[in-house]
Amino acid sequence: MKILPKRLKQGDTIGIVAPASPPNQESLLKSFSFLESLGLKWKLGKHVKDVNGYLAGTDEDRLKDLEEMFADPEIAGIFCAGGGYGTARYADRLDYQLIQENPKVFWGFSDITFLHTAIANYTDLVTFHGPMLASCVGKDTFHELSAKMFQQLFQPMELHYSEAISPLETLSPGVVSGEMTGGNLSLLASGIGTKFEINTKGKILLIEDVGEEPYRIDNLLNQLRLAGKFSDAAGIVIGDFAKAEPKKEPSLSLQEILHHYTANLGKPVLSGFKIGHCEPHFAVPLGAKARLDANEKTLTILPGVE
Template sequence: MLLPKKLKHGDTIGVIAPASPPNLKNLRRSIHFLNQLGLHVKIAPHVNCKYGYLAGTDEQRLEDLHTMFADQFTNGIICAGGGYGTSRIASMIDYKLIKRNPKIFWGYSDITFLHQAIRQKTGLVTFHGPMLSSDVGKENFDPFSQAMFNQLFEPMFLTYSKDISPLRTISPGEACGEIVGGNLSLLVNSIGSAYEIDTRNKLLLIEDVGEEPYRIDSFLSQLKLAGKLEDAAGIIVGDFSEAEPRKPDESLTLEQVFNFYFSRLDKPVLSGFKIGHCLPHFAVPLGAKATLSSLTKTLHIEPGVT
């Protein structure tokens, strides 16, 4: 486990768009928030580029990522948005460069693939949290989500409890381990690749957006068949927004799907975490050690910076 250095006032944040084109209006609005945190902002050269559904060509997006990690005057990197495209550049990334220049890396959704690849190749703790054009730059970006950025300025223990949102125990127990995971569909896409999700003795975080129950069922079936559910020490079920079936009378509910895959596991599984495509959005350091308990209905997470 390699912890990035904490930020301090006056530091510079690099902004990249390694997946789809960001909403530029929201991105511009988000810069004001970062400035209020006492940070300078450096926009990568190709953030404004478009190549179909991608924010520039693979080479351009890769160049921006490498440039920001190599730049000694950039202290952290926040992704502008998600969408699609990070798996296309994963095999071309210079992971030795990242390991030589460990720094804060923040995003979620399609960025899940980069979180996995970077962690498995370097051991660097990265952050699953709100992105600039997708969340921060929107008018409804809430104070709770804003406060999650404080963990970048000082090593702090995080606790998620039922005081934040109602939590449901699907399978009882208590377990410790590093948090891994993120967007469920991206985790499934990683199977069979060099960046396949490793859940052994880990706390697996899953979340997704816009997927009907049958699709989530198929994703979880793949994880089960690949041994990923059995290997995990515990499972953190985050937010699954826009998951309503188009034909409710012909569908299982999301709760039924989760019960089928998780209720018979001999490990803690809790659902209801506001982690994912939602507001408020509880940001977590991936790779950091944590404890998940159904006894207290809490998730305790160790600091993600040093």
């Protein structure tokens, strides 16, 4: 049985961690007014301001911040300040028993995908693929819909995505139900062959990425294909692939590559979701039950909190 974290309520304190790269401190500071508008208090991890090259402090310190937030009974949920790189460096040392015994809202995306997958593999906790504080919330581009997505943490609500939000393209027709899983394509590929390899069996797989040229996306999709992740999946949700322009011509287009890998799978595949490194960013609970209808072009997801 999946564990749904307890819903947040006004007056709750959330923990803020930097599990990967150093977050922009100015943007992080700007995000606090949004947290106030939600009625939340916050507590910063001890190492959120640390800089260790492209990492927000040492692996040990980032790991400790995360575990301390899960262990702290005063903390109702955990929001990631940003992504970048580095969560996979300590995933094998994370105390998953601690997380299982102290289930709470855990929210982030991008490099945080590695943690989402690891937590899914070793606990039953539903986690949230959503916009982060420094990299999204604290920026001038933060969209009204992205802000609204945080409401799913305060009351159990079904999420509905249709073409009212963005144009969607059916790459392969069909209707299917299953658990949501996935996230950043590069991180999913980097877990293949490890004990943090994503399990897509009977699930609806979400993929998105940023700054990858078409040939790189081709390579990453092929890796998932060869690992059986597409054949295992019940359906595929294709999110945003920002900054995917080729640096050299000639090149296949992003659409040609997506068609090549997904159009003949014989299962529902729907493309064009504003999920990922984009605004608006439609946040989704990973591990929650969902229904993908590639004929009617809709995605419906059951609540991620109790």
